[in-house]
Amino acid sequence: MERRALLGLALVATAAASASPEPAAASSSKEGGGASAETYFRLPVVTASIAGLAGRRGVLSIETGLDVPDAALRLRAQQSTPRLRAAYNTAAQQFAAGLRPGAAPDIDRLAGALQAATNATLGRPGARLLLGTVMAI
DSSP, X not given: OHHHHHHHHHHHHHHHHHHSOOOHHHHHSOOGGGXXXXXXXXXXXXXXXXXXXXXXXXXXXXXXXXXXXXHHXXXXXXXXXXXXXXXXXXXXXXXXXXXXXXXXXXXXXXXXXXXXXXXXXXXXXXXXXXXXXEEEO
């Protein structure tokens, strides 16, 4: 629930920043809440195939984003978006393969696997994975 609130807060901050233009001097001295909108970027939705009840197949859909305060690492993360997507798809498929049919996904375990994939892909920690909606259908 906390991840959804954080992602929602980042989206609201982005919308508020684009709706009200500020003078250049005020935006350069701004710290705290407004900085997260500058450090966050959204990634495409990750999907994985899961086993459903009665032998049916289902889909696990995961909305992801990254909060990267370090400018150099943020540039590297944005340039590595295709590699991040591939790593997330692999981690999601491995996670989905371990789900029991009809069971709810363990979001903390999924977040840990995706964060590990983020750190491995970027070569060092510093980028924080944010999860949006995780839906198993």
